[in-house]
Amino acid sequence: MGIIKRVRVGLAVSAILFGSGAVAQEVMNDPFRAPALEALKDKKIAYLPISIGFDLAQAWGGVVKQQAQVYGMKFTSQDPNWNTGAMVQGFTALLAERPDVILTQNPDMQSLARLMKQANQQGIVVVQMNMAGAVQTDAVVAPDFIGMGEAIANKVVEKCGAGTNTSHKVSIVQGVLTGGVSFYQVQGFNKVFAKHPDIKIVSSQAADWDASKARSITETVLQQNPDICAVIDVWDGQGVGTGAAIKQAGLADKVFFITSGGGAQSMCDKLKDGTFSAVYNYDAVGMGRDAWTAIMVALQNKKGGGAIKTQMYSPYRYMTKADVRDGTCFNPEEYAKILR
Numbered sequence: 001m002g003i004i005k006r007v008r009v010g011l012a013v014s015a016i017l018f019g020s021g022a023v024a025q026e027v028m029n030d031p032f033r034a035p036a037l038e039a040l041k042d043k044k045i046a047y048l049p050i051s052i053g054f055d056l057a058q059a060w061g062g063v064v065k066q067q068a069q070v071y072g073m074k075f076t077s078q079d080p081n082w083n084t085g086a087m088v089q090g091f092t093a094l095l096a097e098r099p100d101v102i103l104t105q106n107p108d109m110q111s112l113a114r115l116m117k118q119a120n121q122q123g124i125v126v127v128q129m130n131m132a133g134a135v136q137t138d139a140v141v142a143p144d145f146i147g148m149g150e151a152i153a154n155k156v157v158e159k160c161g162a163g164t165n166t167s168h169k170v171s172i173v174q175g176v177l178t179g180g181v182s183f184y185q186v187q188g189f190n191k192v193f194a195k196h197p198d199i200k201i202v203s204s205q206a207a208d209w210d211a212s213k214a215r216s217i218t219e220t221v222l223q224q225n226p227d228i229c230a231v232i233d234v235w236d237g238q239g240v241g242t243g244a245a246i247k248q249a250g251l252a253d254k255v256f257f258i259t260s261g262g263g264a265q266s267m268c269d270k271l272k273d274g275t276f277s278a279v280y281n282y283d284a285v286g287m288g289r290d291a292w293t294a295i296m297v298a299l300q301n302k303k304g305g306g307a308i309k310t311q312m313y314s315p316y317r318y319m320t321k322a323d324v325r326d327g328t329c330f331n332p333e334e335y336a337k338i339l340r
Contacts, residue, residue, distance in 0.1 A: 036296075039302065040300075041073070042072060045076070045100065045101040046101065048087065048094065049079075049105040050082055050105050051080065051081050052079040053081065054237060055266070055284060056129075056237075058336045059284035059335045060284060060287055061335070062336070062337075062338040062339055063289055063292060063335070064103060065077075088115070098122065101125040101299070102127070103129065104126065105129040106179075113133045120305040125298040126138055127140075127141060127294050128142075130180065137306060138307075140311050141287055141291045143313060143314050145185045146184045146185070146187050147188065148282070149184065149189050152188070152260065153191075154192055156229075156232065156256065161196050164229075166229040167228065167229050171203040171225070171231045172231075172234075173207050173231065173239070173242050175206065175238060176208050185260070186204075203221045207241070209235065210238065210241075211242075212241055214241035218242045218246065219245045222249045226249075226251075230258065231255055232257075234260065236260060236264075236266070237266075239257075239276065242257065243259075244275065252274050252275070252277075256278070259279055260280040262287065265331050267319075271319065271321045278320045279319050280317070280318055288335075290312050293312075
């Protein structure tokens with residue numbers, strides 16, 4: 001009888017455990033996945049950067065398009081090719097088409113401001129990349145450029161400030177003066193340099209995102225100030241020209257040249273060959289992921305464009321030649337292929 005009882009008890013326990021497992025399995029079915037997927041399905045994302053032909057835009061758009069395809073969304077893109085008028089026309093056309101999301105990059109603070117506000121009023125989600133405009137929309141995905149500008153300026157103070165055996169002379173190469181990347185970084189520079197009157201700004205000129213113009217500006221500055229201590233360029237795509245001027249003058253070992261950008265392979269190459277002394281890398285691929293997250297959040301909250309407005313500050317990190325390894329930087333061509 002004892003053996004029979006034990007068998008019966010064992011069977012009963014097994015049945016309870018098996019039944020509990022079945023219930024647990026049913027409970028563990030994700031009840032939130034279907035609504036999330038439904039919020040994304042068939043939605044249309046329109047991509048409008050200032051140009052698709054450069055590394056940042058390729059990474060952002062490539063990541064977002066790839067994910068949009070995974071979740072059954074439609075993705076379209078336009079290439080204004082650095083033409084602000086074409087961007088305005090493109091954005092105006094999108095207002096008539098009424099996509100669910102516009103992923104854009106402002107050429108300056110004002111050109112798209114009214115149009116972005118209008119898009120939000122129509123219920124369109126607007127995500128701004130890298131260069132914030134004068135109005136806040138559902139999300140701005142960018143590094144904290146003022147904070148990064150302060151970090152860059154502090155590095156320059158370490159190299160060229162009081163107590164260093166240098167001229168304390170510094171040159172700044174800006175981009176488009178009213179472009180967010182340039183405008184806010186310069187604010188950060190100025191905050192730091194105001195506390196260090198020993199730093200002498202000998203030049204602060206705009207190269208308008210043009211590497212050739214940056215090179216020409218820097219050549220002139222170096223001719224006038226051969227004892228310059230440091231040069232800052234607000235973007236590495238433009239900074240290629242700035243760095244080339246420093247190398248051509250034979251000053252690469254004497255001038256501290258610091259810039260910033262999204263971590264494309266060209267950044268690592270220029271660190272390795274000494275064109276750049278140091279950079280702040282704000283990881284364009286990671287920014288693409290941040291943009292995709294912002295889009296998912298905005299669509300799932302179902303409150304319409306402009307209902308919840310967020311600044312999404314992407315991380316950045318300081319790098320020198322010693323930090324470059326295989327795979328440290330990304331290959332823009334991989335993401336350009338996705339956008340074709």
